[in-house]
Amino acid sequence: MDFAEVARRLELEDLYTAYAACLDSDALERWPEFFTEDCRYRITSAENYEAGMPLGLIYATSKNMLHDRVSALRDANIYEPQRYRHIVSGLRIVGEGDGALDTEASFVVVRTMQDGEMILFAAGRYIDRVVRGESGWRFVRKDVVLDSRQIDTLLAIPL
Amino acid sequence: MDFAEVARRLELEDLYTAYAACLDSDALERWPEFFTEDCRYRITSAENYEAGMPLGLIYATSKNMLHDRVSALRDANIYEPQRYRHIVSGLRIVGEGDGALDTEASFVVVRTMQDGEMILFAAGRYIDRVVRGESGWRFVRKDVVLDSRQIDTLLAIPL
Amino acid sequence: MDFAEVARRLELEDLYTAYAACLDSDALERWPEFFTEDCRYRITSAENYEAGMPLGLIYATSKNMLHDRVSALRDANIYEPQRYRHIVSGLRIVGEGDGALDTEASFVVVRTMQDGEMILFAAGRYIDRVVRGESGWRFVRKDVVLDSRQIDTLLAIPL
Numbered sequence: 001m002d003f004a005e006v007a008r009r010l011e012l013e014d015l016y017t018a019y020a021a022c023l024d025s026d027a028l029e030r031w032p033e034f035f036t037e038d039c040r041y042r043i044t045s046a047e048n049y050e051a052g053m054p055l056g057l058i059y060a061t062s063k064n065m066l067h068d069r070v071s072a073l074r075d076a077n078i079y080e081p082q083r084y085r086h087i088v089s090g091l092r093i094v095g096e097g098d099g100a101l102d103t104e105a106s107f108v109v110v111r112t113m114q115d116g117e118m119i120l121f122a123a124g125r126y127i128d129r130v131v132r133g134e135s136g137w138r139f140v141r142k143d144v145v146l147d148s149r150q151i152d153t154l155l156a157i158p159l
Numbered sequence: 160m161d162f163a164e165v166a167r168r169l170e171l172e173d174l175y176t177a178y179a180a181c182l183d184s185d186a187l188e189r190w191p192e193f194f195t196e197d198c199r200y201r202i203t204s205a206e207n208y209e210a211g212m213p214l215g216l217i218y219a220t221s222k223n224m225l226h227d228r229v230s231a232l233r234d235a236n237i238y239e240p241q242r243y244r245h246i247v248s249g250l251r252i253v254g255e256g257d258g259a260l261d262t263e264a265s266f267v268v269v270r271t272m273q274d275g276e277m278i279l280f281a282a283g284r285y286i287d288r289v290v291r292g293e294s295g296w297r298f299v300r301k302d303v304v305l306d307s308r309q310i311d312t313l314l315a316i317p318l
Numbered sequence: 319m320d321f322a323e324v325a326r327r328l329e330l331e332d333l334y335t336a337y338a339a340c341l342d343s344d345a346l347e348r349w350p351e352f353f354t355e356d357c358r359y360r361i362t363s364a365e366n367y368e369a370g371m372p373l374g375l376i377y378a379t380s381k382n383m384l385h386d387r388v389s390a391l392r393d394a395n396i397y398e399p400q401r402y403r404h405i406v407s408g409l410r411i412v413g414e415g416d417g418a419l420d421t422e423a424s425f426v427v428v429r430t431m432q433d434g435e436m437i438l439f440a441a442g443r444y445i446d447r448v449v450r451g452e453s454g455w456r457f458v459r460k461d462v463v464l465d466s467r468q469i470d471t472l473l474a475i476p477l
Contacts, residue, residue: 001325007160009328010168017249024265024284046401083205083306085282087248087267089405090335106342108405108428110267110282112306118279120436123403123428125342147401147430166319169327176408183424183443242364242465244441246407246426269426269441271465277438 013091015130015137016105020086023158028073031158032066035139036131039063043144043159046124057146057156066158073157081114084121084157100131100140109159122159123147172250174289174296175264179245182317187232190317191225194298195290198222202303202318205283216305216315225317232316240273243280243316259290259299268318281318282306331409333448333455334423338404341476346391349476350384353457354449357381361462361477364442375464375474384476391475399432402439402475418449418458427477440477441465 019034035041044056060066087108095102104127111121129141144159178193194200203215219225246267254261263286270280288300303318337352353359362374378384405426413420422445429439447459462477 001328003162003165003321006165006321006324006328010160010165014251017251020249020265021251021263083282085265085267085306087246087265087405087407089246089248089407090338092332092335092339104339106338106403106405108267108403108426110279110306112282114308116307116309118282118307120279120428120438123401123430123436147403147428148434148436149432150434162321162324165324169319169324173410176410179408179424180410180422242441244424244426244465246405246424248405248407267426269438269465271441273467275466275468277441277466279438 009091009093011132011137012093012101012103012130016088016091016126020088020107024084024086028070028158031070032063035063035066035142036133037063039066039139040141041066041139041144042142043146043156045146045149047149049127049143049145058158069158083112085110085112086159088126100129103128103130107159168250168252170291170296171252171260171262171289175247175250175285179247179266183243183245187229187317190229191222194222194225194301195292196222198225198298199300200225200298200303201301202305202315204305204308206308208286208302208304217317228317242271244269244271245318247285259288262287262289266318327409327411329450329455330411330419330421330448334406334409334444338406338425342402342404346388346476349388350381353381353384353460354451355381357384357457358459359384359457359462360460361464361474363464363467365467367445367461367463376476387476401430403428403430404477406444418447421446421448425477 022030022034039062041058041060042056043058048056058069060069089106091103091105093101094104104125106125107123108120109122110118112118124144124146127143127145128139130137131140181189181193198221200217200219201215202217207215217228219228248265250262250264252260253263263284265284266282267279268281269277271277283303283305286302286304287298289296290299340348340352357380359376359378360374361376366374376387378387407424409421409423411419412422422443424443425441426438427440428436430436442462442464445461445463446457448455449458
């Protein structure tokens, strides 16, 4: 391991940390900025992922679609006064090529309701591809692969 | 990112790791040593934090008050044979100045009762200020901001 | 902290990340490869660990015994269509000597059943000894110390 590798690893950890902090602070309008223009974003189950099934609970093929998604969520205006807390662990680089890196990480999301009730909301893996542009690392592709087949929510939110 | 930044990041991770290990091993008498003499320590809810409300579930304005807190907990001698496990994730430096760093991290605490029952005890953010003294990094200020408004405990313990 | 220490830390994080990913992907046949030939592996409770009691829920004193364990699990063929997700946090080096390092980390394991039900399956500490061989870091000794006295499972699985 040389210094460039060490620095890259910490930069990637910063990317995942900033991503989680953005979602947990409900700053959804900034969420698309973690992606490239022609990104692909998907939330799917491990079962469907392993079966090679496309689509998913959320499926977007551009940053614009992510912006639309956020607008739809804001317009739906479902008042669920909950808070989410992402815990991300086990980030690793599993491949490299064409100027991009394939990265994976595990996550658990805890949801806290206003009355204090906490539940395990989601657990799974991020299976991602990232590139480094002028403004830092961005997701070209992000597959949010849930350990469960469904999640307990009225409207699918970004994970 | 240069080597000094990399080393600093790992030192800060060591600080948070040692802090969590201290609490999880119930070594509360050592807990105040993670703070400066004139520290401020607070446990509060996200709701109160965002509303700018002072005070909290625990509020201390010096290391001595932290020692007093531990003595009170030991004297209360409430025998709750539980164990706590802190999972800390997403440490980041969000500001710098006056020889101090502003840092944040996410945490989830799992409580295990003697009969094996496990619950999500707390989730939230650390919003901290740290300085580096002769004996390493210490907290000048630590705001433990809970995602929930209350926690399930007879007596507030350090988090 | 010099560069060799930084690189070592990241290598150790890679070890724990690869270990967790192996278990979470149910690649149990590869699990013994994280250990040396004459390793000791044990799952025990914090209560028994602190009392200095040997043995445990799983106790193995060689890599071959770990292979046997995996074979037994596969033969038992209990179809529990669950998924496990390890979240590891707070890795630290607590000792060094004889060419080995003593390391510790906290973990929480979330289990997701096929119907989507998620539970906190286990929480605790890894109390390990690692050495660096030709093919990288390996566990010489791994004590999985559970915060609870029991875990909810038909057959003890590796953690």
